[in-house]
Amino acid sequence: MYLQHFGLGQLPFNLTPDTEFFCDLPSHREALNVLLIALQSGEGFIKITGPVGAGKTLLCRKLLNELPPPFVTAYLPNPQLSPAGLHYAVADELGIEYPPNCGQSSALTLIHAFLLAAASRGDKIVLIIDEAQAMPLETLEKLRLLTNLETEKQKLLQIVLFGQAELDQLLQKKSIRQLRQRITFSYDLKPLNRAQVKDYVLHRLRIAGNTHTDLLSGLAIFALHRYSRGIPRLLNILAHKAMLAAYGKGLSRIGWRQIWLAARDTDATREQEQQGRFKYLLIGLLLLSGGIYLYFSPSLPL
CATH class of the missing domain: 1.10.8 (Helicase, Ruva Protein; domain 3)
Incomplete structure (x- = not known):
């Protein structure tokens, strides 16, 4: 060679996507700052979009490395999941044990209990989803319902969506307009x-x-x-x-x-x-x- x-x-x-090679260019630094500020403020949904190959996955890895305690992260690199599959994948990422015959509602109950226990310890749980434009509509709706888990003071789960421009088109669907309304911070990576x-x-x-x-x-x-x-x-x-x-x-x-x-x-x-x-x-x-x-x-x- x-x-x-x-x-x-x-x-x-x-x-x-090796974070050692992360280049602190203005657009990527701004996107990372948006993510860190939004997560520190406790926002429910954050969205980062950009063209294919713009560096979204590298930025995602950088965020995973830079989030300090008390943040605890769960990472889904492949979101082509059914609604039930989403619950099981989140449980797996958070280290939640569930029986082989666990139903969807039971998995959600276990996730809720885990999130409540984490909040009582002062932990902040962040679910990071890469290639989010590939997520089925019904799974996106279940994702929104996950953010309904909250106390009077805070969200129990924060979600960061990384996706291509098709994600914005997907979010225009009437059936998931409630999710679109919950995205309070977003950033579009430019070439x-x-x-x-x-x-x-x-x-x-x-x-x-x-x-x-x-x-x-x-x-x-x-x-x-x-x-x-x-x-x-x-x-x-x-x-x-x-x-x-x-x-x-x-x-x-x-x-x-x-x-x-x-x-x-x-x-x-x-x-x-x-x-x-x-x-x-x-x-x-x-x-x-x-x-x-x-x-x-x-x-x-x-």
């Missing part, structure tokens, strides 16, 4: 701009052991931003492939050509290029047809 060639101790652009792309790449290289800030040329950064659209997952894929290409040629720096070769080898960026060409072709045809119409149409009376 290229680690020794570039003086690295570990892979800088691994797709695994990185060109300056943030540079900071992101240099940060990951530095964590991986690189000490040279000129490993990527200015044109390489420009190409990275263009082909990745500022999406961190695509940035990681393109940068990794570009480093492989540079290593294969014995180059000490990554230039725009290596990024271009990486983009050609990546389905997501090829689709983007095709869509972009179609868009510009359509605009050109519209302009051409408009010009032809104006040229051949009779002059308008003054």
Whole structure:
């Protein structure tokens, strides 16, 4: 691999959401602050959305690591659950024991008892759900009912939803409007701009052991931003492939050509290029047809 060639101790652009590589960019820091403030204030539902590959899972892991006591977390990475399955999954995550033949209502009773005991100890229970847009409507409704468990002073359970843009569309459904009304804090992760792309790449290289800030040329950064659209997952894929290409040629720096070769080898960026060409072709045809119409149409009376 290229680690020794570039003086690295570990892979800088691994797709695994490793919190060691968390880059404190404005959008991700703001999202994390929103989460911490909302949870400290005892809000019931908090929502974080963003495009595919925007870093939601990494942010989720960062939150799990940074929540201090008395917060106790339960994490559901796969929310494609039935309503009963939701109760069992929450019980499992909280370490609640239940018999094999435990019914849905019995599981809910056990969860309620656990939450009351936790509140009496001063613990704050937080349920974090990743990929929440995949949750069935009836399960989302059961999720809302879980937050009905409360004392006169506080919510017994706080819920953080991480999801793609489809989550917002799902929450527009009339059948779960009560859940939508309970979301008091939300944040939408945006793609990185060109300056943030540079900071992101240099940060990951530095964590991986690189000490040279000129490993990527200015044109390489420009190409990275263009082909990745500022999406961190695509940035990681393109940068990794570009480093492989540079290593294969014995180059000490990554230039725009290596990024271009990486983009050609990546389905997501090829689709983007095709869509972009179609868009510009359509605009050109519209302009051409408009010009032809104006040229051949009779002059308008003054």
